[in-house]
Amino acid sequence: MTFRQASFIEASITTLQGKLIGASVFVAVILFFFLGTLRPTIIALTAIPVSIFITALVFKYFGLSINTMTLGGLAIAIGGLVDDAVVGVENVLRRLKADRANHPHSRLHPIEVVAHATMEVRSAILYATVIIVLVFIPLFALPGLEGKLFVPLGIAFIVSTLASLIVSVTVTPVLSFYLLPRMKNLDHGDTKVLAWLKARYRSSLQGVLDRPKAAMAAAGAAVLVAAVAVPFFPTTFLPPFNEGTLLVGLRLNPGVTLTETSALARQAEVLVKQVPEVTHVGRRSGRAELDEHAEGVHVSELDVGLKPTAELTRSMDEIKADIRKRLVNLPAALEIGQPISHRIDHMLSGVRSQIAIKIFGEDLDALRGQADALRAKLATIPGIADLQIEKQVLAPQIKVRVDYAAAAQYGVPAPQVLSALQALVEGEKVTQIVEGGRRFALVVKLPESARSVEGLGQILIETPNGRIPLSKIATIEDGDGPNQISRDDGKRRIVLSANASGRALSEIVADIRKVAAETKLPEGYFITLGGQFQAQEEASRLVGLLSIVSLTLMFVVLYSRYKSAALSALIMVNIPLALVGAVIGLWLSGQPLSVAALVGFITLAGISVRNGILKVSHYINLMRFEGESFDQKMILRGSLERLSPVLMTALVTAFALAPLLFEAEQPGTEVLHPVAVVIFSGLISSTLLDTFLTPAMFWLFGRKPAEALLDDKDAEAL
Incomplete structure (x- = not known):
């Protein structure tokens, strides 16, 4: 068997299972690094298996399958599964230490301390989780192929995130009550690393609070540069899959006999076998009439098996270029892709190539003449490969x-x-x-x-x-x-197809559009372009509209919580701060702007506001329940007390994605890699900038809305 689709699926699932295990190890190491002891680390880590178990039960009940995209959703969410538990455990530890320090002889009962500490952060946890879920919901409106890919990911992400919320308000407090009050090192204070971080953070934050406008101006400039850079990124629909098999198509003129086609295909098979990375080659000529991809006997296909990715010494583009070089002298039109990728291209544009240029007109001879002339012009574009005209012969x-x-x-x-x-x-x-x-x-x-x-x-x-x-x-x-007359929407047409090689698809398409615009056609004739890039452009427009819906929902939720447009906007500033890191991450990794990266941006928007919610809620609670005044001393205290949970949740969520940052071409990680790059780098930048900017902005703009909330006597803890 030359190609077995199940092998690709099995390899993808195996890869993602390994990534999930690797992510769990990263989470455990970071939690222990900050918490310093085993018990709170175990309590927080319990959220991962319990949340995944609840997710599996939900999937079983609704008849949903475990596939590469649902596993991908879990891989992206796994760091966030412990966030709610981490916030709860850290606050319980802080309150137990404070109770032991403030009441050495008449301590409160541990169950009261745990209950009070859990209720103190419950609202912030709930709203942060609701926002993350709301941000994902508009993705369910994605149509077509992108919808089929990312909707299962969204379902897995949302279900597991809601499960982690349930765990954080049920299992986590119970485990905290049984395991934390009797800890011997409650009197030891912060770990050495955390104490060192807080000391440096206090002096740095004081400097920012003394000059808040300068810090905001610098951050605004960084956001502006990142936003301006986005349109200059090359774009693509989806990252290329690594199916482990190449599909080489050879097209002769219709009417050629099966014997002639087979002889040419046999010659091509011998040449392809000489490529060092090739392990085996399968050959077939024509497809049966009832095949959904039926072809005449003038078409031959070679299934080219490759060595495992770890053993390849050249990139996939270099291997394809080598095959093209060996087959260039054969009297046949050549196209090189992958079995599943070819089917995706066929679904998008009706041809088995990334780019489809269609010329419409009534006279078939004139169409063929225009196609020949256009092909000669397009052949000069750098990076265009497998350029051929649809086989329409007399x-x-x-x-x-x-x-x-x-x-x-x-x-x-x-x-x-x-x-x-x-x-x-x-x-x-x-x-x-x-x-x-x-x-x-x-x-x-x-x-x-x-x-x-x-x-x-x-x-x-x-x-x-x-x-x-x-x-x-x-x-x-x-x-x-x-031999055939092809029509689209009732109009006669002829197709030129091509692939991209060694150059971004969006750049090649821009050159094609320029050539098409300069080409003069007879009256009644016109050119259209289709393929992956068209699907990418349509998906980008839709994701942009959905992003507006997500941001609106986010603002509505924040406003319902804080009753202030200023505080809601202040928290949402974390989103453009995250854009800075996301753009840098895409640039450093050399990733184009794909639909997967755009989904990563939407996910990042929901995750990044968590830090702002934790900080602002704590400032207000300090003033409401602990008698603090609105001054820099309160902001310093609140920021220092929230430094540990903010860093832990952000770093755990970010570094849980680390396994997806490497081996980007492994089966199963191709689509998830851009998502991971965007979220990882965006969270790093938003956390670093938010650590200083949220306190500065709260100092500049938070007094009036905070005082208004304090005057609301019926309000609960934020």
């Missing part, structure tokens, strides 16, 4: 023209003549023959010897006055005509 035909006047004299309707001729030439099923368990259709048609000008002329046609030869009522002559 095939030998016998043309029968009915003389309507002569047919009328013999009393024969012209449609009756054509119907009889069609039945004799194409054949007519008259009965069925049964031999044992096998059934055969008995078809009556003309013998091959009668399929000529002379033979057809002697066919006898029934008339009211007896039979007459067809030659008496029709003109029969040799000629030629197109």
Whole structure:
């Protein structure tokens, strides 16, 4: 077997299972690094298996499958699964330490401390989780292929995130009550690393609070540069899959015999086997009529098996270029892709290539002439590969023209003549023959010897006055005509197809559009472009609209919580701060702007606001319940107390994606790699900038809305 789709799926699932295990290890190391002891680390880590178990139960109940995209959703969410538990555990530890320090002789009962600490952060956890879920919901409106890919990812992400919320308000407090109050090192304070971080953070934050406008101006400049850089990124629809098999298509002119096609394909097979990375080559010519990708015998396909990715010494583009170089002298149109990728291209544009240039017009000869001229111009574009014109050739035909006047004299309707001729030439099923368990259709048609000008002329046609030869009522002559006439929306067209090689697809398409705009066509003729880039552009527009919906929902949720547009906007500033890191991450990794990267941006928007919610809520709670005033001392205290949970949640979420940052071409990680790059780098930048900017902005703009919230006597803890 030269290609087995299940092998690609199995390899993808195995890869993602390994990534999930690697992510769990990263999470455990970071939690232990910050918490310093085993018990709180175990409590926080419990959220991962319990949340995944709940997700599996939900999937089982609703009949959903575990596949590469649902596993991908879990891989992206796995760091966030412990976030709610981390916030709860850290606050319980802080309150237990404070109770032990403030009431050395008359301590509160541990259950009161745990309950109070959990309720203190419950609201912030709830709203942060709701926002993350709301941000993902508009993705369910994605249509087509991108919807089928990312909707399962979104379902897995949302279900597991909601499960982690349930765990954080049920299992986490119970485990905290049983395991934390008796810890011997509650009196030891912060770990050495955290104490060192807080000391440096205090002095740095004080400097920012003394000059908040300068810090905001610097951050604003960074955001502006990142936003301006986005349109200059090359774009693509989806990252290329690594299926482990290449598909080489060879197209001869229609009408070529199977023997000739097979001989050429055999020659190509020998040449391809000489490529060092190739392990085996399978060959087939033509496809059956009932195949959904039916082809004539003039088309041959080679399934080219490659060595495992770890053993490859050259990139996929270099291997494809080597194959093209070896096959360039064969008298056939060449196209190189991958089996599944070819089917995706076929679904998007109707051709098995990344780019489809369609010329529309009425005259077939003029279409072929325009296609030849356009092909000559496009061939000069750097990076364009496998450029070919749709095989429309003149095939030998016998043309029968009915003389309507002569047919009328013999009393024969012209449609009756054509119907009889069609039945004799194409054949007519008259009965069925049964031999044992096998059934055969008995078809009556003309013998091959009668399929000529002379033979057809002697066919006898029934008339009211007896039979007459067809030659008496029709003109029969040799000629030629197109082997096929293709139409889109009722208009005749011819297609030029091409792939991108060694250059960004968006850059090649820009050059093609420039050439097409400069090409002068006869009146009534026009050119359209389709393929992966068109799907990318449409998906980008839709994701942009969905992003507006997500941001609106986010603002509404924040406003319902804080009753202030200023505080809601202050928290949402984390989103453009995250854009800075995301753009830098895409640039450093050399990733184009794909639909996967755009989904990463949307996910990042929801995750990045968590830090702002934790900080702002804590500032207000300090003023409401602990008698603090609105001043820099309160902001310093609140920021220092929230430094540990903010860093832990952000770093855990970011570094849980680290396994997806490497081996980007492994099966299963191709689509998830850009998502991971965007979220990882965006979270790093938003956390670093938010650590200083949120306190600065709260100092500048937070006094009035904070005082308004304090005047609301019915409000609960934020």
